[in-house]
Amino acid sequence: MTERALNDIGPDRSLLLVDDDEPFVRRLARAMEKRGFETETAESVAQGKAIGTARPPAYAVVDLRLEDGNGLEVVELLREKRPDARIVVLTGYGAIATAVSAVKMGATDYLAKPADANDITAALLSVGDAPPPPENPMSADRVRWEHIQRVYELCDRNVSETARRLNMHRRTLQRILAKRSPR
Template sequence: MTSANTFLIIDDDELFCRVLERSIKRRGYDVEVAHTAEDALLLANRHAPAYATVDLKLERSSGLKLLPELLRISPHCKAVILTGYSSISTAVEAIKLGAVNYLCKPVDAEDVLNSLLQTAPDPDAEIASHPPSVNRLTWEHIQRVLQENDGNISAAARSLGMHRRTLQRKLQKRPVKR
């Protein structure tokens, strides 16, 4: 049974979870926290959350793989994907898989709740005045190819025509700013 104020935070960053949990609890929600995909599914089965935040990169899993399972267990759950590694391809995929929004970290409780409670699309949303840099587009392309290869670095490196170790070095770097 889904309660209108149940909230599930799924993220492997324990400090971020504690801060977000405290902020959301202060706003009157019953909050559960999971640091792994397995724990998230157990909690979802027990509590059927109305809302959820799902980290894109979990320690041993992907938020994109977890999201459909979460929505199967709790079909009325509104979920937002959070990430420090944003790309257009993962944002599009998250929405296709059922996320109501996709936010780049750092975020706070206000950002999360606004994105989950927004009832209609915002046609006045700010549009970037500058196109993404070539480095950013390259980074997004690498992320898309990696996703198409289910996270297999060797297969992605072959698809990109580069050495596996070169790709690993590129993946260890932070995302390129726009």
């Protein structure tokens, strides 16, 4: 690790990683330790909140969807306990609405999986710089599909209610839901 990179991290190198994918969180912890962070891991909202309350970290990477709840609960608690913490929300379900929610809750950045340790480090250490445009942005079809999936989930997977809210015919919605997600 270069001296410059260590200086970018700052004197408090504590990093909390919250993700329910155990192999992923172990690999990420090792990679972040090689970059100079002092990592601690949690695999649930409850563990993340417990660690955040006991030892609020300077940095955090929090998965959005965890088995026991929403990672935004951890973001909110971390923001209360340590307002200067740099928090990145990481998720496999990238959607504009969840990105907005994460930032409103206090996240510094929002990354869609798969994100590697370099992407995460850059997001944690960026200060006011706008990130570069994505190399491979979502297509318009994918953005539409993500929106439909989000509304469908918010309607408790009720096709008729989702179709009504989207002002869409129920059978059209059923055909869209039966297909695989676009790339």
